[in-house]
Amino acid sequence: MNPAVLHLPDALTRLAPELVDVELPDETRADCANCPLAGQPFLRDVRCCTYEPALPSFLAGRALLRENAGSARVRARIRKGTGLTPLGIQPDPAWSEAYVQRRETDFGRNRDWACPYWVEGPLSCSIWPDRNAVCRSWHCKHTEGFRGHAVWVAVRKLAAAAERRLAAWCAEVETAPEGTDEAAWVAYYTACARRVENARDEDLDTLRDSEIDALRESLAVAVSGLHAAIPDILGVEVKAVIPRGEQVELVGYTPWNSAVFPRSVFALLAQFDGDRPTGLAVQQACESEPSVDPGWVRVLWDIGVLRAREAGDVATWGFGGADLTPETLMERFDRSD
Ligand code: SF4
Ligand code: SF4
Incomplete structure (x- = not known):
């Protein structure tokens, strides 16, 4: 037991x-x-x-x-x-x-x-x-x-x-x-x-x-729902972004279960606008930034940064807009100061 x-x-x-x-x-x-x-x-x-x-x-x-x-x-x-x-x-x-x-x-x-x-x-x-x-x-x-x-x-x-x-x-x-x-x-x-x-x-x-x-x-x-497949439509919910040298720690559902990524993770997150299917989002992110690892999706899903759009598990907002680059995303989420 x-x-x-x-x-x-x-x-x-x-x-x-x-x-x-x-x-x-x-x-x-x-x-x-x-x-x-x-x-x-x-x-x-x-x-x-x-x-x-x-x-x-x-x-x-x-x-x-x-x-x-x-x-x-x-x-x-x-x-x-x-x-x-x-x-x-x-x-x-x-x-x-x-x-x-x-x-x-x-x-x-x-x-x-x-x-x-x-x-x-x-x-x-x-x-x-x-x-x-x-x-x-x-x-x-x-x-x-x-x-x-x-x-x-x-x-x-x-x-x-x-x-x-x-x-x-x-x-x-x-x-x-x-x-x-x-x-x-x-x-x-x-x-x-x-x-x-x-x-x-x-x-x-x-x-x-x-x-x-x-x-x-x-x-x-x-x-x-524990072992359910990752839904096809995801949005982003980041509670905090903490710089870790060349990398960045992202906090989703809890500060005690976060994950550290290269900063190119923002190129991936920028593709999840709450409408674009996951496969397409990953493909476009990899085309725009070759260092993006498709395996990050699973980690981002586990730490609650990528969320399903169904009721009760809603990303409060997504990304969009031509001016959203990895750098502007970083500024937008960085609450460490
Ligand atoms: S490992 Fe156990 S003691 Fe340590 S913070 Fe987690 S729940 Fe608490
Ligand atoms: S807070 Fe810790 S010590 Fe206190 S009852 Fe809970 S588990 Fe036990």
């Missing part, structure tokens, strides 16, 4: 069976034991765990019941006294505000943002079996590029929706404490964990709804 969905509560996978039934991508490029981002650009120790996840009540409770390093971390987080709610332990409000303002610069790079459940050493996540949907689905890189990212977004949305249903049900049938008494919250969260552990089919039947159904369908659709 894909490690991202190992140890999910049985009740959660009964609500959302696609999480374990579909074949999820094997994300070998996001190799946490040999993190490709450790040291540059992320801090070597905390890496992407510069984040405080919302921990649903029943997952906090299950972590507490393990009586290990994770339990101690959850207890310490409860003692902090912020974000304790019937639905779970919410991120500290001060961190949430800072995260919104500075995530572009501080994510992965601010040790003060280390997750309260993170621990030193190879284990890193003290609550790994009980981590939430965001932590399960996050990968810095994707073997299938943008399509893989789409699958993990669908996983996250479905798992998070199932988490919300189960946490809301727990809050209805268990009595949450008021105030910040540690023992009372530990008792409540562990009661939620036991409640979910013993959920009956008739309990879960009341939690299914059209949103869960739609998200189950979305995950199946995203998985089926």
